Amino acid sequence: MFQTGPIAAGSQSDVTREMAERLGTALSTHLQQVYAPDQRKSLRLFSATEVAELLGVSGQFLRKGHADGSLPEPAENRNGRRFYTGAEIWQMREVLEASSRSPGKYLPGRREGDKLQIIQLMNFKGGSAKSTAAIHLCHYFALNGYRVLAVDLDPQGSLTGFCGLQTELEFDGPTVYDALRYEDPLSFSDVIVDTYFPGLDLAPARLILSEFETETAVNAGRGTAFFERLADVIAPVEADYDVVIIDSPPALGFLTLTGLYAATSVIVPMTPSMLDLASTQQFIEMTSAYLGVIEDTGVRMDQDFFSFLITRDDPSDIPSQQIVSLMRALFQDRIIASTALRSTAIGDAAMLKMSIYEVARSEMTRSTYDRARASMDAVGADVADMVQKAWERT
Template identity: 35%
Template sequence: MTDAQTYPVTLDEIDALAERADTVIKRLRERVFAPGTQKALDLRFNVRTASEMVGRTEKAIRDAEADGRLPTPDKDETTGRRKGYALDEVNRMREVFGTLPRRRDGDPATVLAVQNFKGGVGKSTVVVHLAQYLALKGYRVCVIDCDSQGSTTSIFGLNPDVDVDEEEDTLYPFFRHGGPPSLHYALRATYWPNVALIPANLGLYDAEYEFAARMLREQSFVLDRLRQGIDTISDQFDVIILDPPPALGMISLSVLRAANALIIPAPPNNIDFGSTAHFLKMMGATLNELSEHGGPRGYNFVKILATKMNDQKSAHVAIKRVMEAVFPHDLMQSVLKDSAEIDNATANLMSVYEITGPATRTDTHKRCRVYLDAVGREVETLIRKTWPSHHAALRKEGVL
């Protein structure tokens, strides 16, 4: 009796399941990525908010507009009132007033990996919101999507199945033998000012197999290929955020070798916390093993971020206490709590920072922004501590 006769579910049935699932994904993406549409950022800031973001008074902004240093803002044709400032206009103000918070010559670009070998821990949520938080502050950010699922790519407005060619737009060509000498070919501007993206799609998965084959022949090349590529573009950015696949594979290892800082998202439940403990053990063993072939790698900071925290669940509260006891210096003070706002935004391939209008006045939205902003501020401070040019300002702020 053959396997096909023994088992009622054959490969044909599995292929059919995959096709049906793919149909659902396509319908979801067709709804979000309607033909002829392009994702845009609709955020507008009134002069009061703009002055807080820029670090100058409202009068200083109006004076700069009056004397021509800044353009006169657009006005509503009906009401005659200012429409508000877009983010790129706020950044123009920062340039005029010299308040852009960027790194200076001699400060190393931060290459931050949001890494955990387990899926479903909030990795892509942290990547997207952290990138957008830093962009709102005026930093130049590059997001490199290393995950073939392309979740981060989707949220940044690209349909991985339609808008991204793995042979031209992803990391895949760079990892191949005789690939491009730099990563400039893959950089894509996004609808977010100051955020560039190197996208991903399912084709990137093939790189895992090619990596494994090359590892036998060119171990050091494979291990540090991504780091070398990032070196070719790092002068254009303050922060480069890596979104690796949720698995221990060749791309994940190259991410660990390329990063100089790590954030490890870990929900406070038994399964995810246990997986994070295994991840830390595996990461340590793997990095030690890799150091024998490619040299040691260290990090400016490694922090564990509690994600998907629910204060109403006693188990979450108990495990969070354990995390605080076990990682007293390694656990971030801020917590990314479980929020329907994040779930609802993600369902529409959006971030919480992109929501506008009446929805921003709900208590749910306000609470979620508090959590996200707290995470962003803490990571921003960790990054600035690695930049010598920021140390004097940090001392004034009482941080150093």
């Protein structure tokens, strides 16, 4: 049980240490309750209706496939209603792709000659829903047949927590830092871990990752340029994935820049407020200056797309819609057409370190769930279209 009550007077270091200990104990207790008994997340089951929508087939097609044996029967059958695991959905995708006359219909990922798509989400304004957008993109792509690697470049480890590894409880394994560090780095394959979400792997982060900033300053000018380090460690594993999603820290430091160099595309999430607009302007200006320094070394950096994503969008808020309209006028096709809506469903899921895709429709008010799910589906579909365009398929 965690301790409550007034914190005893003392030196500032003693007071803050007591605060940290209380928060740590409370957080650990909460997570143990959420992930009991084995402290691991698991993915919910999906109904036949959901699976048919994900696969782009009819319910009748699914039933016929199970009846004639062309599709494997799911293990869970409740009173004649089929429920599917994430692994079973992937298995059906593979079966359907093997017999499809349209390559990529069920497994739309890379083909021979396609380059790995590395998408970095970045902004130094806190509260831009960057990590929430990152996990929703990871889950959207994985559910739709892409092999996804999530790379957490934020020492706070928000994306790592979303992926089911709770550094506060049980995780003390290798992290991205161990692959990026300057002394005896590990291979990326030794850092990457499976997740409970089929199709999604993770290169996790812990607070130790912040040491990369200090070590880079100390090692400036020695060996490989710092901004090349992430690209170099990804290269040996790139054949295993179609899409990499990078969640960078809310700062324009060495970690963000090494992610930016590795990225083939960039998404800047921002909320539609004047404060966020001003902050984003400063962020883009600083990014331009840093990129200029890198390009002065002779390196050319070309992204397939560099786009803004409007997050926490409230269509009923007139001032925020004026900001959205201004952004669309200024940047036109650089603004992703769909927006991530402000939603209690998404907020409530995030409180439990979940995406909307992990929540069953029956667990929420259906209209609220449908609105949130449609919003994130639309954002995911727009980004997937951009990836397909980069592969010259649309």
